[in-house]
Amino acid sequence: MHVSTRWLADYVDLPPVVELAAMLSVAGLEVGSARTVGVEPFTGLRLDDPGPAWDRERIVIGRIVGVDRHPDADKLKLPRVAYGNGREMALVTGAPNIAAGDSGQWCVLALSGAKVIDGHSKEKVLKELKPTTIRGVPSDAMLCSAYELGLSEDHDGLLFLDSGTATEGTPAADALGDVILEIDILPNMARCLALTGLAREVAALTGARVREPDTTIPASAATCPVEVVIAAPDACRRYMGIVIEGFPGGVSPERVRRLLTQSGMRPVSSAVDITNFVMLEQGQPLHAFDLDKLEARADGKPVAIEVRFARAEESLRTLDGNVRTLNSDMLVIADAKGPIALAGVMGGSETEVDAGTRRLFVESAQFDAVVVRKTSRALNLFSEAATRYTRGVTPVLAAHGLGRAARLFIERGAIAVSAPVDCHPVPELPRTARYDWALATRLAGAEIPRDRTRSILSALEFEIEAEDASGLTVRIPWHRLDVQEGLHDIVEDVVRLYGYGNLQPRLPAEAPPPPRVNLRQVFEDRLKDALAGLGLREVISYALTSADAERVILGDQSDGASVSLANPISPERAIMRRSVLASLVAAAQSNAARGESVKIFELGTAFLPVSGQRFPREARRLAIALSGLRSAESAHGAAPAVMDFYDLKGVAESLLAALRVGAVQFVQGNHEALHPGKQALVTGAGGVEIGVIGELHPRRAVALGETPNRILVAEFDASVLETLYQSTFRASAIPRFPAARRDLAVVVKEACAAGEVESILRESGAPLLAAVRLFDLYRGDPLGEGLKSLAYALDYQALDRTLTDKEVEQAHTRIESQLRTRLSAKIRGKDIA
Amino acid sequence: MSDLEQLEAQGVAELATSSDEQSLIAWNQRWFGKTGLVPLALKKLTELPGPERKAYGQAVNKLKEILSAAFAKAQALAKERALELSIATEQLDPTLPGKPWESGSLHPATITMRRILAAFGELGYEVYHSREVEDDETNFGMLNMPPHHPARDMWDTFHTTDPGLVLRTHTSPGQIHAMRERAPNPLRVVLPGLVYRYEQITARSEIMFHQVEGLCLGENIGLTDLLGTLEAFIRRLFGPDRKVRVRSSYFPFTEPSIEVDMDCILCSAKGCPVCKRSGWLEILGAGMVHPVVLRNGGYDPDKHAGFAFGLGVERINMLLYGIEDIRAFWSGDLRFLRSF
């Protein structure tokens, strides 16, 4: 909410503005920023878009004492302006709203040397006034428009002030200057959507007194000629109205228009401005109908209006000119012919107040917050009135708003007002609450002195009705709709004004519950550390994606079920992802396309709908992607290799080893998104599937976009890994006896998998074979077509003794013979050269 | 001079001219090899008559010892000279770049989340995870926001096509899950995770971010316990000298509600654009758990009380690392990620 501090000061004395802003912020009314109007900028607050500061010597209040004709130009006029201490200034103006012979208008005079906004420039720039001569007549000053002062966008003529605004020669900054605070009004502070409400808060904080305007309804012998029926008493707890007769219309005084403008509202006409002024001041939304138009619709019968829900097929043209189709959830004000206003949201254009309106029916009502909110949302129609109703308006306020408005109509020239009509089926009862000392102390965690509590409560207008040993019974002020949950709300108020800074922080004295370790968190930390340790970088991608983006991994399954958003911000972010890998390959592609060497991983959630279940399965998935050079190019040594399947497998092996996932096997896989010849399915103990690794299928990669090198990807089910993860284990001891190394080169058929050779090595070498390392793979002469040689380094070792040559030889021979019989292998150096 | 004396003089003289390793090996071969001069001299022993043999044998042994010692000395000298030469000539350019040895890294969200969880871990809080696709009732209703409550406007919500199912707008629904699982026992949990907001993606606003929520319930937990806990947390995370300011605020699920600021670390509280010129940075939202929420979680508000607090991880990271564009976090761009 934009709050003019000049206006607020009508209701309560204010401390300096920076102090005020800090005080309000701490008390729950956060001042985000401020805007200066005419006054010097200051520090301590963020200033948004400050207007020009008006030179106190050179921009002053003046009074026109006479206007002469320009001898040579019909459009130009020569006003003479008095600006204090007997000084007078003659100048030239072309403004349309002044004529020869005028006098007495109050205005803002800018003397040469002053800086004002250039009215002739398209952009808002400051210009400095210099003495000039216009068509032969010297002009050393100018009269300002509201635009030139930065007061509004009004450009049409000179700014004329209400008489009594200030005396001649007063610096304009003192007379018109303002600081507008931007205050964030949270739902529990809805009472501060009114200046009087805000003034009460300031008063409670500073100890000042509130200056309440007179809001009593003026006495009148004339009964209100408009009949009112509330047909939906749950949605409208009070409906008041009053008839205004003989209103002269016209525009509002300058000050009213200025304050409305500074508060973010557009001045319209004297009548509409009064309703808006009262809403901003009191918080009570009002609506004014043209009574003549209502009577015309009534065809000579008395005007009878009803507050009811709309009927099917009904519609209403609202003030903004749009025809709204209504439904039965929407509350309307209707006469015999149909709806004339959307209750609490916006009036109808047919009964709108216009320049010729002299007789009005002014509504001041309470409408239900939920009903107004639903209507406003359904029609996407938001107004200041709706904002206030959706936050809650008490029925008590209707009378205050109506009284204040009636008085302003009289002040602005209305001849008569009627007595009010007041439909108030169930009047509000005074509400009381109990303030229990012990409970308050428990909630605050500290004892707030009782005297201080009493004085805070009375500053907030909580009346103490009774007091006993255990606490107070207080009457809740009528304007405090937010006080619901008795004690908690009131303690909040007491602490807020006592000052959080006056509470002594402490740590809970109670012992914490027995500690429990979140094993998923421990596991995921370990997993991420392991991958970062292997040189991979962690990525986090949007969990929101699209079916098209997931096709790279999911293929045709991408058209299947997903958690879809009803209100996506864009088609690219319309569903919850089902594949973490799909997100990661997109990141890999965009990095790789830039020529980066890519080594990344993501541990995230895939959202998998489960038929027949309300919630999707939120599956934790680990994705890995590699592409490009193994390390960056450098001046040292040979060019680094491009990463291939075996780099990825190395990462996977190291990761699984770090997590101590035992019995891991890599077997030929058949994942559709992976190259059919370059992929493996990874299994753990008992053949449980852990994940897949491989090269992204070249056809799928094409759809993703060009990359200099192929992309290698892996996806693991993190929850399966978590079950296989061994967080406790025994460390390896340092062997006390040396190992004996024997090399073994085996020649086998090309189709024979290395994994098969190795498992035979391990099986037949047990228990003395301690380590197996493949160090060479060779094809070609003299092996011949279809054969390959695998050279292994084998370590033989026992924990309790140094092995003899004979023992080693025996074990080695057993391995060789097993290889010969089970794989028809030849041992190089023995069976062949 | 006897033959042997002459031999000795010759050996020593030859050794003196053999300064490098190569010629030393040749010398050793010539003198001590299988057919070397020393073994040859020893062979002569058999040709001598008996009485002379003893003296000759001793003399040959002496020769052998002298030459061996001289050889060892020459060898050591040669080694030393070679080392000296290599040290004097080996010189590289220390300004050449090192060989690439790129490390891996964790995402800043992980790094900061761990610090936050660790700080609360020290205060006795357990990590608790809960779902991201949540029902409207748990995300709002149970948190004291019945349908059409105006406070719902504080959270712009992604709705799914399944009516009543939303992307959680905050980690707070996790409070309900944790409470229902543990009621009526005392509870201290922190709930980390991703939350979602229906927003336009700009440099300052995102549709997805990390939050951490904390909840502490017991029989005698008051506002001052909340203040102490948050002050301890802020000082653990941002340094022991941080000042803390508490502002009154509003959340439907807490009452009283507060916001906790700390003095701006970017401008030393002098006022800068990040702290909106106020010198204070907003770090946490918190409050005493609302009685309605306690009841919904299975706790009796007459017996139990507690506090809750929440903070946004990305916001803190933007402060800690001077990140001006929030979109960097989910970009997956290595040029950003390499900073960490």
Ligand SMILES: [Zn+2]
């Ligand atoms: Zn700052």
